[in-house]
Amino acid sequence: MKSKVALLRVAPDTVLEDIDRLMELGGVSAALAAGKTTILKDNISWHFPFPAANTTPWQLEGTVQALRRRGFEDLVCVQNKTVVTNAFKGEDLNHYVPIFQRYDIPVLYNFKPGDMQWIRYEPKARMRVLDRIFPEGIHIPDFFVGKNIIHLPTVKCHIYTTTTGAMKNAFGGLLNTKRHYTHSWIHETLVDLLAIQKEIHPGLFAVMDGTTAGNGPGPRTMYPVVKNVMLASADQVAIDAVAARLMGFDPMTLDYVRMAHEDGLGIGDPRDIEIVGDTELANERWGFSVGDNGASMVGDIMWFGPLKPFQKLFFHTPLVNVFVAGSEAYHDFYRWPLRDRRTFEQWCATTPWGRLFLRYAQMGPLGDAAAPEAGADRPGTPLTH
Secondary structure: OOEEEEEEEOOHHHHHHHHHHHHHHHOHHHHOOOOOOEEEEEOEOOOOOOOOOEOOHHHHHHHHHHHHHOOOOOEEEEEOOOOOOOHHHHHHHOOOHHHHHHOOOOEEEOOOOOOOOEEEEOOOOOOOOHHHHOOOOEEEEHHHOOOEEEEEOEEEEEOOOEEEOOOOOHHHHHOOOOHHHHHHHHHHHHHHHHHHHHHHOOOEEEEEEEEEEEEOOOOOOOEEEEEEEEEEEOOHHHHHHHHHHHHOOOHHHOHHHHHHHHOOOOOOOHHHEEEEEOHHHHHOOOOOOOOOOHHHHHHHHHHHOOOHHHHHHHHOOOOHHHHHHHHHHHHHHHHHHHHHHHHHHHHHHHOHHHHHHHHHHHHOOOOOOOOOOOOOOOOOOEOOO
């Protein structure tokens, strides 16, 4: 049986309408359970507004509009924090807050006890690793159970999983602040999380933004490339497989895609995925590669290299705070002010998507009005990094 992935060429002046069509082609109404609360799970990989790292404001607003038009009125956003991201700062700097306010969408935080509690969950599916990583029990937020969820990832590379997308987007929401325990088994963890999602959510869907895609050592320090595409699907494995193939990777060589395919959690083999929409885009191969940065080289040694046997000493004790402080210093006090802010500013000044981002900063949500003419750009042109 084939899975369906919608793939469209989109433009800044029609992007909200494009997203509506994208979600219709992807089968959103059939994928979600009517009458249920729908969680919007945006992706804040870095609180700074680095291109391709985070859910875009038009991706969020277009998804909200499309859902409301189809009768999904009860929407709520759930945020999480990581060792390198601040959820409050991220939703502000990426211009989500005015969208939440305009469309009256409450925002809950999985790290605030007043918003939700972490409960022990016993999966029905066979777990590959989570039951061994957390012998005291797998815990998930109680708020997630019985609700639809829509993931809002971007098309980008990842230093540990090669690519990242819909499946990885569950990582922050479903696992607590000890999720760094799983990094040495990250592929198996993503498969386990998808199995859990299929048990607790009556509906799953993903809308993926590739208007600017992330080449290089993601999910933060990347080389943004304008690609003008977006994807949508009810199959979390298939949408990640199609995005990976666009970036130039064979999806079945990515362990998390292959294992999820083998476990029957979705379709990872491109031969069994039906592309709808602008079907000719499926033939594109962008030639992306991952590479390394300073943070990833440390992680390679700790999680996958010679120091892996000692990771309980490093990451299950107060010593973890040394690595947290190091990651924060690297990303927020070196990379952003000295390198990546210039890339962001160049993207804003020279690309139509950057100018649309500034429009959100200056004027708030697009609402029912079309975005202003953003000018021409050469798709596929990388920015100086």
